[in-house]
Amino acid sequence: MSSQVLKNVIVAGGRGVIGTPILNALLASGLFNVSVLSRVESTAVFPPAVNVKKADHSSHKDLVEALKGQDALICTLNDEAGGVQVQLIDAAVEAGVKRFLPSEWGNCHIKAPVPESEPVVEGKNAIIELLKEKATEAQAKGQEFHWTGVNVGLFFDWSLEVGFMDVFLQPTKTAKVWDGGSGVFSSTNLSTVTAGVVAILSIAEAETRDRFVNIESFATSQREVVAALEKATGEKWTVEETSMREQLAVAQEMYEKEDYLNAFYRWILAGVVSGREEPRFKTVDNELLGLPHEDMQETVEKLLKGDSI
Ligand SMILES: NC(=O)c1ccc[n+]([C@@H]2O[C@H](COP(=O)([O-])OP(=O)(O)OC[C@H]3O[C@@H](n4cnc5c(N)ncnc54)[C@H](OP(=O)(O)O)[C@@H]3O)[C@@H](O)[C@H]2O)c1
Incomplete structure (x- = not known):
């Protein structure tokens, strides 16, 4: 019997610069049952092997329904839709999702260079703070809810x-x-980013709980x-x-x-x-994830x- 904890994986968004390669890598690995959480108005088309779940992202009930039975949720929403993650986090906790990968995919240490850019940087930071709070709360009640932020530079x-x-x-x-x-x-090729995601959900599940993971080509x-x-x-x-x-x-x-x-x-x-x-990352997790430099x-x-x- 497989001891893999995170088997049912759903990708929010699933199209675009990072969503498409992540979805393809999850499918190609053959390790997961792969679904996509797509907004009702989306015109995106997905490979036939993907179970597409359409949901009204403003409806908590719809989101909980779509996330039931999922072990991990990977957010690939663009920055304009970053705030939608607040609803996704609440729904994921209620649905019993075990791992939440927020839409980071950059470098959490970069400070806003001008005041106008602060809302975007602060928006990502606020999602991490919320995840920390929800994970602590859930774990105190004996629920397995963890997050992993993935930093990859450019x-x-x-x-x-x-x-x-x-x-x-x-x-x-x-x-x-x-x-x-x-x-x-620091910078990372897309294929290394996606190999890192597969490794986080499979071989390094326990070691990547509740923290940022740094990947670098x-x-x-x-x-x-x-x-x-x-x-x-x-x-x-x-x-x-x-x-x-x-x-x-x-x-x-x-x-x-x-x-x-x-x-x-x-x-x-x-x-x-x-x-x-x-x-520039001071330390990287390539070795843990089996990724090459x-x-x-x-x-x-x-x-x-x-x-x-
Ligand atoms: N490190 C880097 O060099 C780098 C470069 C680019 C992006 N990024 C990061 O990668 C992440 C994703 O960005 P991206 O460029 O891949 O985005 P993107 O190409 O614009 O893809 C957007 C995805 O978000 C979904 N989406 C858009 N608006 C939405 C909404 N209101 N509600 C729900 N879903 C919505 C889209 O789905 P539908 O339109 O089909 O609904 C699509 O799947 C961001 O965190 C960004 O900062 C990093």
């Missing part, structure tokens, strides 16, 4: 493919480096990424120097024009490339060739 391959780290692939071959571009930050900087691209292609990148001050002013302008998502992305990047201590140059070369990472 999604490396995704960030490079979409230009999120201000380093742009061919044909542009440009980069905008902030304050010299040598600020070091490697730590790098904008300058190092540009150098890796130049080495891989034998071509020069046009590098524009910019500063934190200039970029925060750009973000402010976006915010004032109500371009909130792009302003928010600038603020996130400000935290990542700041050169401060917080964007990867090579940035190798990742860049695979990405340019279109090989899977």
